[in-house]
Every structure is written in structure tokens, then in C-alpha cells.
Amino acid sequence: MNKLKIAIQKSGRLNEDSLRILKDSGISVDNGIDQLKASARNFPLEVLYLRNGDIPQYLRDGVVDIAILGENILIEKGQDLPVIEKLGFSKCRVCIAVPKNAIYNSIKDLDGKKVATSYPNTVREYFDKNSVEANIHLINGSVEIAPNIGLADAIVDIVSSGSTLFKNNLKEVEEIVRSEAVLTMSPKISAESKEILDKLQFRIQSVLKARKSKYVLLNAPNERVENIIKILPGMRSPTVLPLADEGWSSIHSVINEETFWEVIDELKTNGAEGILICPIEKMVL
Numbered sequence: 001m002n003k004l005k006i007a008i009q010k011s012g013r014l015n016e017d018s019l020r021i022l023k024d025s026g027i028s029v030d031n032g033i034d035q036l037k038a039s040a041r042n043f044p045l046e047v048l049y050l051r052n053g054d055i056p057q058y059l060r061d062g063v064v065d066i067a068i069l070g071e072n073i074l075i076e077k078g079q080d081l082p083v084i085e086k087l088g089f090s091k092c093r094v095c096i097a098v099p100k101n102a103i104y105n106s107i108k109d110l111d112g113k114k115v116a117t118s119y120p121n122t123v124r125e126y127f128d129k130n131s132v133e134a135n136i137h138l139i140n141g142s143v144e145i146a147p148n149i150g151l152a153d154a155i156v157d158i159v160s161s162g163s164t165l166f167k168n169n170l171k172e173v174e175e176i177v178r179s180e181a182v183l184t185m186s187p188k189i190s191a192e193s194k195e196i197l198d199k200l201q202f203r204i205q206s207v208l209k210a211r212k213s214k215y216v217l218l219n220a221p222n223e224r225v226e227n228i229i230k231i232l233p234g235m236r237s238p239t240v241l242p243l244a245d246e247g248w249s250s251i252h253s254v255i256n257e258e259t260f261w262e263v264i265d266e267l268k269t270n271g272a273e274g275i276l277i278c279p280i281e282k283m284v285l
């Protein structure tokens with residue numbers, strides 16, 4: 001039977017969340033600690049555990065059909081590869097940083113300077129766009145140390161909380177790229193594998209929708225129900241059920257995580273009581 005081949009980071013920041021999204025989609029695989037290849041037990045999927053930076057070439061060569069990797073890697077090494085789904089984890093930014101006490105007014109200040117990075121293509125493209133000629137110095141890790149040891153005047157690296165920059169006496173001065181984990185696809189994927197991919201993507205989308213939503217149950221006096229329904233649109237419309245206690249109803253609905261607290265506040269001011277919020281496992285629309 002044909003299997004869809006997916007590349008997942010062998011170890012590092014993407015590994016755990018990538019396996020979790022498969023697991024939440026009902027697909028269980030071993031975690032790649034002692035093996036480079038694993039088959040899913042209940043879905044036609046084979047997982048190859050690879051270095052993140054190597055994955056674009058494997059996709060191009062058709063060695064794997066799809067992959068989960070940081071969008072920043074696609075920008076650096078795989079601009080020919082499509083983002084087929086944004087996955088909402090490993091959010092970070094690729095930024096320019098300089099020593100905390102350096103004077104920095106604009107990108108032009110980097111003209112003729114030495115810049116250390118693990119993302120040379122991304123940096124070159126950004127500098128070209130801004131007509132800056134800098135000397136790009138490629139290093140593969142611990143980039144933030146470069147200015148402190150006299151190796152560079154500035155760096156370009158991943159920033160998330162900013163604590164690595166802070167600890168190394170650096171300040172962020174420009175944001176070049178925003179990134180999150182994405183699902184991408186080989187240009188050589190077969191029609192058969194594409195069919196499996198469509199099924200997998202459908203499952204992933206229902207997990208992602210569920211992660212962004214909460215199920216809400218609340219009680220309210222009947223005369224308040226109409227107002228509360230206006231606050232809670234629900235997937236089609238909220239469910240309203242009578243309570244055993246006469247004159248009261250129970251209302252059930254789904255609310256979006258982004259507007260969650262505002263909606264809860266509004267519900268309370270409109271007479272909602274006994275509000276319960278539950279996570280949703282899957283959402284199939």
C-alpha cells in the first residue's frame with residue numbers, strides 16, 4: 001500500500017509539536033529518538049526524522065512528499081516550495097540585532113559592516129532590497145555571541161522572547177521575517193500520495209480550528225436568552241435547552257479564543273451564570 005512520506009525535525013524545537021499535531025489528528029508514531037524512520041500505526045504515513053535545514057532539498061528531490069518545518073527555512077532555502085498550511089506553533093521572528101550601546105538609526109548604518117548569521121540568503125535579499133552592502137559571515141549556531149567576540153558588528157538570528165539577545169547585550173533593530181511552523185509539499189508528490197495528503201490536511205485543519213475555539217455552556221433567565229444569543233453566534237446558532245428550574249435556560253456555543261475574554265465579560269454583564277468553558281478536541285465543519 002502506498003504511504004505518504006513526511007519529514008519531521010529529528011530533534012529540536014519543532015519535533016515535539018510536530019508529533020503532537022499528528023497525534024491530535026489521530027495518528028500515532030514513535031518519536032524518532034532511536035530511529036530515523038517510523039511508520040504510523042493507523043494511517044498510511046511514514047515519518048522520516050531529518051535535520052530541519054536539510055528538508056527543502058529532500059522535498060525537491062522527492063525523497064519525502066511533505067514536511068513540517070519553520071517558514072524561515074522555506075524563506076532561506078525553499079522559496080520554490082509552497083506553504084500548504086500554517087500550523088500555529090514555533091512562532092518566531094528573524095531579526096537584525098546590534099550591541100546594546102551601538103548607535104543605530106537605520107539599515108544604512110550596516111553598509112560596509114560585518115553581519116553574522118545562519119540565514120545568509122534571507123539577509124542578502126533584505127540587504128539588496130535596501131541597497132545595503134554588508135559583509136555576511138555564515139555561522140551555524142550561537143550567532144548571538146559573534147559581536148561580543150569581535151566577529152561581527154551585527155547579527156541576524158531568530159528571536160522569540162528576546163532573552164538570548166538580552167543576555168548577550170544585544171538589541172533588536174529590524175524584523176526581517178515572521179515565521180511559524182508550516183506544512184509544505186514536494187513538487188514531485190504523486191497523485192496517490194496527494195490523496196493521502198488531502199485526508200491528513202483535513203484532519204489537521206479540524207485540529208487547528210478546535211485549538212482556536214472553546215465550547216461554552218452557561219445558564220440564564222429566559223428573558224435574557226435573546227440578548228445572550230446576540231453575543232454568542234455559535235457555529236450555526238447556539239443551542240438553547242430548558243433547565244429543570246422553570247424560567248431558566250442552558251445555552252451552549254463555540255467561541256473563538258481571540259475574543260474569548262471580551263465575550264465572557266459581556267456574557268456576565270448580560271446575566272449569564274454558571275459559565276463553563278471546555279476545550280474542543282476536533283472541529284469538523
Ligand SMILES: Nc1ncnc2c1ncn2[C@@H]1O[C@H](COP(=O)(O)OP(=O)(O)OP(=O)(O)O)[C@@H](O)[C@H]1O
Pocket residue numbers: 009010011012013014050051052053054069070071072073090091092158159160161179180181
Ligand atoms: N526560540 C524560538 N522560539 C520559537 N521558534 C523557534 C525558536 N528558535 C527556532 N525556532 C523555530 O524552530 C525551528 C527549528 O529550530 P531549532 O533550533 O530546533 O533547529 P535548527 O538547529 O535550526 O535546525 P536543524 O534541525 O537543522 O538542526 C526554526 O527553524 C524556527 O522556525
Ligand SMILES: O=P(O)(O)OC[C@H]1O[C@H](OP(=O)(O)OP(=O)(O)O)[C@H](O)[C@@H]1O
Pocket residue numbers: 013141142143144157158159160161162163164165
Ligand atoms: O528570543 P529567545 O526566546 O531567547 O529565542 C531565540 C533563540 O532561540 C534559538 O536558539 P535555540 O535555543 O534553538 O538554540 P540553537 O542555537 O542551538 O538552535 C535562536 O537561535 C535564538 O538563539
Ligand SMILES: [Mg+2]
Pocket residue numbers: none
Ligand atoms: Mg535553534
